[in-house]
Every structure is written in C-alpha cells, then in structure tokens.
Amino acid sequence: MNRSPGNRRRCVVTAKQAPTRKYIVKLSDEERERLNTLIQTGRHRARQVLKARILLKADASEAGDAWTDSQIAEALDTSPDTVARTRQQLVEEGLDAALTRKHSPNSARKRIFDGAAEAKLIALACSAPPKGRARWTLTLLETAVVERNIVDRASDNTISRTLKKTRSNLTSRNSGLFRRTPMPPS
Numbered sequence: 001m002n003r004s005p006g007n008r009r010r011c012v013v014t015a016k017q018a019p020t021r022k023y024i025v026k027l028s029d030e031e032r033e034r035l036n037t038l039i040q041t042g043r044h045r046a047r048q049v050l051k052a053r054i055l056l057k058a059d060a061s062e063a064g065d066a067w068t069d070s071q072i073a074e075a076l077d078t079s080p081d082t083v084a085r086t087r088q089q090l091v092e093e094g095l096d097a098a099l100t101r102k103h104s105p106n107s108a109r110k111r112i113f114d115g116a117a118e119a120k121l122i123a124l125a126c127s128a129p130p131k132g133r134a135r136w137t138l139t140l141l142e143t144a145v146v147e148r149n150i151v152d153r154a155s156d157n158t159i160s161r162t163l164k165k166t167r168s169n170l171t172s173r174n175s176g177l178f179r180r181t182p183m184p185p186s
Contacts, residue, residue, distance in 0.1 A: 023087040025058040031095055032056065032063060038099075048099050050076060054086045055098065112151055113162050120150045121162060 027035070035052040038044055053076055060066040067075070069083040089098040113121060124144055129136045136144075138156035145151050145159070 023084070023091040024060050025055055025064070025087055025090055026061045027055065027059045027064060028061075029063070032059065034095070047101065050078060050082075051086050051099055054078070054083050055090060055095075058083065058087055112154055112158055117145075117150050118162055120148075121145055121159065124148070124150075125163060 035056050038052045039049055039056075054072055057065050057067045057072045057075065058069075069080045069087075072078075072083045073080040086098055121141070125136050125141060130140060130144075133140065138159050141159050142154055142156050145154055
C-alpha cells in the first residue's frame with residue numbers, strides 16, 4: 001500500500017473520561033469516626049483498612065474530601081474499579097458490608113475426609129495390603145475407601161494429600177522408619 005505524505009492516517013488519542021459517579025458517598029459523623037478509628041488503631045486486615053481509606057476520601061459530606069475515583073485510586077495505589085465497587089457496596093448494602101469481605105458458601109469445597117474418615121483411611125493404609133500386593137498403592141486405597149463406604153468418592157490425589165499430613169508415607173515399603181546402615185569396617 002502506497003502512502004504519500006498527503007495520504008497519512010491520523011491517529012487521535014483521547015483521554016478516557018471518568019464516568020459520572022452513580023454512587024455518592026455521604027458519611028455521618030459516627031461513620032467517619034468509626035473509619036478513622038479503624039485506620040488508626042489496632043490490627044486490621046489490609047483490605048479493610050484500604051476500603052476505610054477509600055470511603056473517607058470519597059465522602060461527599062461537608063466534612064469529607066469528595067475525591068474522584070481516579071484520584072483515590074492513584075493516591076491509595078489501587079484500581080478505580082475497586083474504588084467504584086467500594087462506593088457501590090456502601091450505598092447499596094451499608095458500611096459493614098463495604099468493609100467486610102463477602103464469603104460465598106460455594107467458594108470453598110467441603111472436605112471429603114473428615115476426622116473419622118481420615119482415621120479409617122490411615123488405619124486402612126497401615127493394614128495388610130490386598131492379596132498379591134506388597135503394599136497399598138494410592139489407586140488401591142482409592143478403590144478400597146469407596147468400596148468400604150468410608151467416603152462416597154475420592155481421588156488418588158486427595159488420598160495422597162490426606163496421608164501426607166501424617167508425616168510418613170504409608171504406601172511406601174519403608175513406613176517412615178529411619179534405619180541406619182552400618183558402616184563397613186575400614
């Protein structure tokens with residue numbers, strides 16, 4: 001493609017305009033005092049302190065600073081999206097919701113081996129292996145715990161992690177005992 005000096009493309013860069021603030025933060029005197037106390041005293045989570053600072057800077061009441069999201073993000077070294085989400089949480093859900101992290105019950109998986117099932121697994125791994133086998137393998141243990149109704153399902157990785165917590169590898173030939181080999185006479 002031929003480009004003569006008169007046929008150049010022009011690239012125009014425009015600055016991204018900050019969106020209009022939909023969520024305006026107006027803190028009461030008690031809320032401001034609570035946030036200041038949270039920042040200045042005690043040991044609190046870094047995320048909680050950050051959100052308290054965001055809310056104090058975003059406060060549009062007479063006593064507040066009423067900074068924009070981009071100003072707050074730059075001053076506190078965080079993203080403008082974090083500032084916007086914190087504003088939104090305060091306006092929609094209140095101060096406590098804005099300061100605390102939401103816990104989703106679906107985020108953490110339920111443990112497959114509870115204390116009783118873990119004890120049964122360890123007892124099984126310490127027992128004599130099946131006929132024709134020198135020792136338990138993770139695959140054999142996986143099948144055995146399901147057959148014996150210890151758990152509904154388990155992978156070999158889950159069994160490995162559970163047995164690893166016992167500080168010895170119960171599926172190896174040497175069950176964790178350290179035997180010193182005698183030194184040959186010199």
